Amino acid sequence: MGACLVEAVPAAVEAVCLGESMAVLLPDRPGSLAAVESFRATVGGAESNVAGVLAALGVPTAWVSRVGDDGFGRRLLTELAGHGVDTTGVAVDPDRPTGLYVKEGGPHGPVPRYYRAGSAAAALGPEHLADPAVARLLDGARLLHLSGITPALSDSCLALVRALLARPGRPTVSFDLNWRPALWRRRDPAVLRELLDAADLVLLGADEAEAALGTGDPAELRALLPGPATVVVKDAGHLVTAVERDGSSTSEPALAVTVVEPTGAGDAFAAGYLAGTLRGLDQRRRLRLGHLAAAAALTSTGDQGALPDAERRAALLDASPADWAAVRVGPDGWWPR
DSSP, X not given: OOOOOOOOOOOXXXXXXXXXXXXXXXXXXXXXXXXXXXXXXXXXXXXXXXXXXXXXXXXXXXXXXXXXXXXXXXXXXXXXHHTTOBOTTEEEESSSOOOEEEEEEETTEEEEEEEOTTOSGGGOOGGGGGSHHHHHHHHHOSEEEEEXXXXXXXXXXXXXXXXXXXXXXXXXXXXXXXXXXXXXXXXXXXXXXXXXXXXXXXXXXXXXXXXXXXOOOHHHHHHHOOSSSEEEEEOTTSEEEEEETTSOEEEEEOOEEOXXXXXXXXXXXXXXXXXXXXXXXXXXXXXXXXXXXXXXXXXXXXXXXXXXXHHHHHHHHTXXXXXXXXXXXXXXXXXXX
């Protein structure tokens, strides 16, 4: 009898994250790019950051996007796959490049310089949903994660986000505001309220909500966005509040962290919170898992940091308020050990 070749069936995913990711160049020294002689290449992007942290927390996750047919695009696919993220829903564009950003030192820390106009991801549109790989991922997922970056990239990206929110039988949709004023300079940001209100779960920072929506107050944002089941607001004092549709709320303080770099912390928080949601944790533990993931990102030079192991995470989720407040996190580890 001849050998029978059986095609492997892709593993089911619980979460799908859709949006642009870019190659990142990190300078070898702080300060102006004019003095930099070499860079370290890595990757970054809000939705792919969330996908990577979700995978690290044990949630089978896919990233859906477009990349250029170039070395940066191949690097993105390799790195995301290396983090355990399913990339079968990523299209390779033969004509448009992969987006790029470079971090330049500024007086208040690294400043990202974006080179994303005309990128492959900006060509995403509703027709992408007809791709069998994308349809399979969306049909099997429990959660779809979007952000306010995607609809700012192009008219077709906005149409895609609207199509996803209106898709019959869609999974639960989480939407992170991820306000990027530079992207909205030539577009009308008023559309964001419509998109946020059509989601099931909204995450936003109080400062960015103030800029984009006119208020950063959790109760006012809850009234402004009656549609989602939960609105999660992160304030400048590092207290995060989750407000339910009935007006009840849960707040949890962040951990004390010695910050190495803030980039990626908001995405990590979102991933931790979403992982807790998918695992059926109560609201306080969801917020704490978000804080744990954010703390790991804050102590890393990249967009994703090293999480404490599962045993340590479980202990911290169950810690008393006093023990939680006593935790200190820095580049040298988590204290008390």
